[in-house]
Amino acid sequence: MTIATSVVRTAEGDGFTPPGPHDFDLPAIGGGHDTFEMFGQTFVLGVTKPMLQIVLAGILVFAFFYAAARKQAMVPGRLQFVGEEAYGFVRNSLGRDIIGARDFARYVPYLFTLFFFILLNNLFASIPFIEFPTFSRSGMVYGLAIMSWVIYNVAGMRRHGVGGYLKLQTVPAGIGGPMLLLLIPLEFMSNILVRPVTLALRLFANMFAGHLLLILFALGGEYILTEKAIQYAPVGILAWVLFIAVAFLEMLIQFLQAYVFVLLNAMYISGALADEH
Template identity: 65%
Template structure:
C-alpha cells in the first residue's frame, strides 16, 4: 500500500476559474466564459425564433415548448409579481434574462463545456448592474428622482422618531446593497458547485492512482458523490436563474408601487 503526501494533491480553488484566453483580438484575450455568453445568446435566440417562425392554431412540439417557456416567465414571474397593469412591458427583458442565465448555468453540466459562465464574478456583476439600472430608472420615471429616493428610503407607517435610524438602512438596502447581493447569490452558488465537482472528480482520480487499497475504495465513492452533486447542480442551476429573475421582478414591482 502506498501513501502519497497530502501536498501531492492540489485542491481546486479560485485559480481553477482562471482560464487562459482561447484567442486574442489585439491585446484583448477572449476567454471561454466570454465565448459562452455569445453562444448562450445565439442559442436562446435561435431556439425561440425557430419555435415562433411557423405559428399555428394547433402547435407542434417546438412551438408548444416555446409557448410553455414563454408562459412560465410571463405568467409565473412577470404577471404574478409586477401586476396585470404594468407587467407586459417587462416580459421581454425578464424572459430573455431567465433563459440567458439558465443556459449559461447549464453550461456547467454540459459535457465538453463543463464550466458555468456565472461562476466568474465579473460576468454576474454586469447582469446585476443592468438590473439595477432598469428598476431604478422605472422608479424614477414614475415617482421622480426625489420622490423615488423617498419611496425607497422612507418606510411607510413608521414613527418619524425612527427615521434617523431607518432611512440610512433602507437607502443602503434598497439602493446600494441590492445589486451586490443579487450578483453574489448567483455567483457564489455556481462557484461552490463547480468547486465541489472538480474536487470529487480530481480527488477520486488521485485516490485511485496514489492511495492503493484505500484509494481503490475511496476513489469510486468520490466519483459517485461527483455524480450525485452533478444532479444536484442541475437543480441549483435552474433555481438560481429563477431566483435572479424573481428578484428582478420584485424589485421592479417595488419601484412601481405607490407605497413602500
C-alpha cells in the same frame, strides 16, 4: 478548460493540489499575453472561454425561440409548443403574478430573455466538453446585476419621479421623528446600493461553489484510485459516487438560481412601481 485539466501533481508524482479559485482563471484563447495594471492587480487582455459562452448562449437562445415562434400555427407543433410553454411560464409566474396585471407586460421581454440566458449559461457547467459555468466569474454576473439595477430604478423614477421614488424607497410608511435619522440611511443602503451586489453574489457564489465541489470529487476520486494504495479504493469510488450525485443536484441548482435571479428582478420592479414602501 474542462474538469480533467484541474489536477496538479508535484514533481515527485505523489502530491495533489486541491482545486481552488485558480481553476477559474482561464487563460486567453490563442495565448494572448498583453496585460495592464489596475487597482494593484495585473489583468490579461484577450478573449476567454466565458466570453465565448456568453455570446454562444445569446445566439442559441435567440435561435431557438425564433425557430419556435416563426410559424405561429393555430395548432402548434412540438417546437412551437415548447416555446409557448416556456414563454408562458415566465410571463405568468415571474411577470404577471409578481409585478401585477397592470404593468407586467412591458417587462416580460426582459424577464423572459434574462431567465433563459442565465439558465443556459448555468447549464454549460453540465454540458460535456464545455463543463464551465459562465457565471462562476463574478464580473459576468455583476454586468447582469447592474443592468437590472438600472431597469428597476428607472421604472420607479418614471412612475413616481426621482424625489418621490427615493422617498418611497427610504422612508418606511408610518415612521416619523428621530427614528428616520437611523432608518433613511439604512433603507437607502439596503434598497438602492446593496441590492445589485447581493443579487450578483447569490448567483456567482452558487455557480462557483457547485463547480468547485464537482472538481474536488472528480479529481480527488481519480487521484485516490490512481495514486494511493488499493485499500483506499473504496474512498475513491465513494468520491466518484458523490460527484455523480452532486452533478445531478447542480442541474437543479442551475435552474433554481436562474429562477431566483429573475424572481428577485420581478420583485424589485414591483417594489419600484408600488405606491407604498
